Amino acid sequence: MPDTTAPAALDPVLDHIDATLPEALDRLMALLRIPSISTDPAYAPDCARAADWLVAELRALGAEAAAHPTPGHPMVVGHLPGRGPRVLFYGHYDVQPVDPLDLWHRPPFEPEVQDTTAGRVIRGRGACDDKGQLMTFLTACRAWKAVNGPLPMEVVFFFEGEEESGSPSLIPFLEAHREMLGAELALICDTGLFDDRAPAIITSLRGLAGIEVTLTGADRDLHSGGFGGPAANPIRVLSKVLAGLHDDTGRVTLPGFYAGVPEVTADQLASWDALGFDAEGFLRSVGLSRPAGEDGRRVLEMLWSRPTCEINGITGGYTGAGFKTVLPSQASAKISFRLVGDQDPDAILAALRAYVEASVPEDVDVTFEDFGAAPASVMNTAHPAFAAARAALSDEWGMDAAFTGAGGSIPVAGYFQSILGMDSMLIGFGKTDDGIHSPNEKYDVESFRKGARSWARIFDRLRG
Structure with a gap:
């Protein structure tokens, strides 16, 4: 058992994540095998099974956890005591349908780790969106507890089962459980790296x-x-x-x-220009060559602020x-x-x-x-957790983490603001070629490993 009276140590946690990576991947594979397609009523039993699997996983971490029924699929809520601030971690366990099935190179719910010319990848529906990302956080929690005992924060886990089908039960559930879900800050792992290379914290969502x-x-x-x-x-x-x-x-x-x-300020545009985004390469990667959209606007400007x-x-x-x-x-x-x-x-x-x-x-x-x-969401980056997380991500990835916007929409972040009164910090490790919502979805093993290590570093920074 770890000595819970000693100061918390980070390096042994990172070593533990690396040493136990095969076991963490096995746990992810077990979750990926559950066909939790939320939009198709035929898969309702599988969505319930995925919720129960996560409840068991949280209880194995020492959390109090339960699957809460809704008119649709269950909401999983867990509570893990800790020594610091109270944070809410959100992810979703439901996945997109797999059609067209004939474009998959292997059955979508028979996941495996594959060797490719670009490195090892986890292949299967939900590998990136959002089961693999969700499990990076749980892997970091498991490693921290194994090494140091209690986490340096109190964590409320909140896993939704209807994100891919419009979240019809989300708002009523948030309104009915404000006290149970309330926290100082929400952490959301359903985004990606900037330009497939640099860690990023999303500060605005369309x-x-x-x-x-x-x-x-x-x-x-x-x-x-x-x-x-x-x-x-x-x-x-x-x-x-x-x-x-x-x-x-x-x-x-x-x-x-x-x-x-609003018009983007000159300072904000300059900070985006400094990111070195390859607009031509971005379009070329999908077989295009010329920006469409509004005349006279940069590609990042159109994606993040228009x-x-x-x-x-x-x-x-x-x-x-x-x-x-x-x-x-x-x-x-x-x-x-x-x-x-x-x-x-x-x-x-x-x-x-x-x-x-x-x-x-x-x-x-x-x-x-x-x-x-x-509506759109804009985060309060003056919250000290943003600077702490930025430093932690920069340490892990060996380059400065970026504050970026997001072209997509994650409505739950706005609901956390309007209903629970808290900002969200959106940090994810996906890549544009992960093929979320498409056949042959994947998640890089390195994204999974460094994602777990990143969360451990964030834990360390948030404890002050």
Whole structure:
């Protein structure tokens, strides 16, 4: 047993993480084998099984833990006493569906560690998003306790099972359990390295709003030879509506869209420029060569500080093999907005509805389906934990950790601010080629190892 009266030591914890890496990977493999796909009701028993697995893992660490039922999938909450400040660690155990299955090189829930030309990787659904990242934190906790006994902080563990399906139970659960989940700071491990090389702390997140627009013309699909011309074509109407959402400079045309969007300061732009981001390489890595979006804006500026309106999918008419001269009855588009600053997601969705309704002819009906909305989040980097974590990450990775924005959206960080009254520190170790949400998802073994070591260093810094 460790001597809990002696000063806590960091180097033995780091050595313990390295020495027990095979056992930590085995634990991760066990979690990855559980097909906890939250969006498909057929996998509800597996989501419950993943929650129970995490409860057992937390109890093995000495935490009080339980799976709390919700109308959807369980929330796992654990409490581990410690000697310092109280922090909340959040992760999610649910994963994305695996379709298209035929693009996977091995069964997605039969994970393995593979040797590649770029190093060893953990292959399987959830390897990076978010099971592998979640387990870096638990691995650090296990190593610290093995070496030093109590953690240098009190930890509340909070693992969600619906993150990949819109988090329908999250807000009611937070509101009902404010006291149980309250802490000085939330730690979230669901992000990545900057430019795949440098450690980063996310200090701003874009908000997100989603909606599906469906236009209906005739009461059935029509023969284009018999009705083409006089009959309204919902696809043609929808195409015109969608094309009108942006002007020739890339700006969104909805009235009031840019209300609450701040301009980035010159100092902030200079700090981003100093990161040495390779914008051309970023686009080249996905087969592109020229920035789109708003004219005159840097790539990082567009990703981290500018709002977007994107068309995520269009359906209508005949899309099967061959050709069919159909005039469709319906056409639909899924549209999402990434939001910044003080943009109001509900106001933007209302503006979209008004624009669509004013743009369609009399014979075309419009219906909408909302898919959730959350505002942007900006973290208070004056909190001393940010400087402590930045130093810890810099020590582990041998380069200065960056304060960065994030192009994606993690709504839970905003809910922690608005409901629990605490900021979040978002630290993750994923890479852009990890293929989250895609076939053959992976997580570098080195990201897992250094992720666990990074959290141990953060523990050491947070204790003062």
